[in-house]
Amino acid sequence: MTGPDAPATLHATGLGFRYRARGGWTLRDCEFTVPSGRITALVGRNGAGKSTLLHLAGGLLRPRWGEIRVLDAAPGTPEARARVALLTQDKPLYPRFTVADTLRMGEKLNSRWDQAAAERTVREGGMPLTARVGELSPGQRTRVALALALGRRPELLLLDEPMADLDPVARGEIMAALMAEAAERGTSIVLSSHVLPELEQTCDWVLLLRNGRVELSNDVDALRENHALLTGHAGQADTLAAQHTVVQRRTSGRQMTALVRQRGPLRGDWHVERPSLENILVGYLQDGDTVRSAAAERTEAVA
Numbered sequence: 001m002t003g004p005d006a007p008a009t010l011h012a013t014g015l016g017f018r019y020r021a022r023g024g025w026t027l028r029d030c031e032f033t034v035p036s037g038r039i040t041a042l043v044g045r046n047g048a049g050k051s052t053l054l055h056l057a058g059g060l061l062r063p064r065w066g067e068i069r070v071l072d073a074a075p076g077t078p079e080a081r082a083r084v085a086l087l088t089q090d091k092p093l094y095p096r097f098t099v100a101d102t103l104r105m106g107e108k109l110n111s112r113w114d115q116a117a118a119e120r121t122v123r124e125g126g127m128p129l130t131a132r133v134g135e136l137s138p139g140q141r142t143r144v145a146l147a148l149a150l151g152r153r154p155e156l157l158l159l160d161e162p163m164a165d166l167d168p169v170a171r172g173e174i175m176a177a178l179m180a181e182a183a184e185r186g187t188s189i190v191l192s193s194h195v196l197p198e199l200e201q202t203c204d205w206v207l208l209l210r211n212g213r214v215e216l217s218n219d220v221d222a223l224r225e226n227h228a229l230l231t232g233h234a235g236q237a238d239t240l241a242a243q244h245t246v247v248q249r250r251t252s253g254r255q256m257t258a259l260v261r262q263r264g265p266l267r268g269d270w271h272v273e274r275p276s277l278e279n280i281l282v283g284y285l286q287d288g289d290t291v292r293s294a295a296a297e298r299t300e301a302v303a
C-alpha cells in the first residue's frame with residue numbers, strides 16, 4: 001500500500017544499539033521517519049552504522065534502546081518477514097545449489113513467490129539456471145541473491161551495498177530493475193551505497209548517518225531547494241555563518257566557496273548555484289572543514 005495513509009517505510013524513535021553491553025554506541029538517539037513508496041539512499045562514512053541500521057530494520061539485530069518499526073510492524077515478526085526482504089553484504093546462499101535450485105527454494109519458502117520476476121533478474125545477467133552458486137563470481141551471486149529478494153515480492157526491500165561487486169553494466173541494469181519495481185509496484189527501497197552519482201538518479205529520500213546519529217532524513221528535492229553552493233569574497237564568511245548553516249566551506253586566498261543550508265533569503269555578494277545531491281552529500285560527509293555556525297545550529301534546533 002502506498003499513498004498518504006500508508007504506514008511509514010521506517011520509523012525510529014530514540015533508537016540506540018551497541019554490539020556489546022559495555023561497548024560504545026554504534027547507533028544513538030536515532031529519530032526519523034521514511035515515508036512509504038520512497039527509494040531511500042542510506043549514506044554515511046565507513047563505520048557510520050548503515051549496515052547495523054539495516055540489520056535492525058531486517059530483524060537480524062534488536063535495539064538496545066528505543067524502537068524501530070518497518071511498515072508499522074516490529075522487525076523480525078512474521079508480519080514483517082512476509083513484507084520485508086533484506087539483502088545483506090554476506091548474501092547467504094547454498095554453494096552446492098544451482099541457480100534453479102535456489103529459486104525453487106525461494107518458491108517453497110514464500111507463499112507469494114514471483115518466479116518470472118526472479119528468473120528475469122537472473123537471466124539479465126546472462127547466467128544459466130543450471131550454474132552452481134559456488135562457482136559464480138561475487139557479482140553473479142549478488143544477482144542471484146537479489147533475484148531471491150525480488151521473487152518474494154516484498155513491500156520493502158532493504159539492500160546493503162548491493163552494487164559493490166557489480167560491473168558498470170550490471171549496476172545500470174540492477175538500478176533500472178529496482179526503479180521499475182518501485183514504479184510498477186510501489187515497493188519502498190532502502191539502499192546503502194557509497195556511489196553517490198548513482199543515488200542522484202535513483203533516490204528521492206536521503207537518510208544520512210554520521211557517527212551513529214541521523215544527520216539528514218529528507219526529501220531529495222527539498223534538500224536541493226534549501227541548500228545553496230556559494231562563491232564569493234571570504235570577508236563575508238562571518239555574516240554568512242550568522243544567517244545560515246554553513247555545512248562546508250573552503251577558502252582559497254580571498255575567495256570562498258560554501259555549501260549552506262539556507263535559513264532565509266541570501267544576502268551579500270554571492271554567485272549562487274543549486275547543488276546536486278552529490279554536492280550536498282559530500283558536504284555533509286566531509287569531516288575536516290565542515291563548519292557549522294552556532295547561531296544557525298541553535299535556530300535549527302528550535303525550528
Ligand SMILES: Nc1ncnc2c1ncn2[C@@H]1O[C@H](COP(=O)(O)OP(=O)(O)OP(=O)(O)O)[C@@H](O)[C@H]1O
Pocket residue numbers: 019026044045046047048049050051052053
Ligand atoms: N559484529 C560486530 N561486532 C562489533 N562491532 C561491530 C560489528 N559490526 C559492526 N561493528 C561496529 O559498528 C560500527 C558500525 O558498523 P557498520 O557496519 O554498521 O557501519 P557501515 O556504515 O555499514 O560501514 P561501511 O560503510 O564500512 O560498510 C563500526 O564501528 C563497526 O566496527
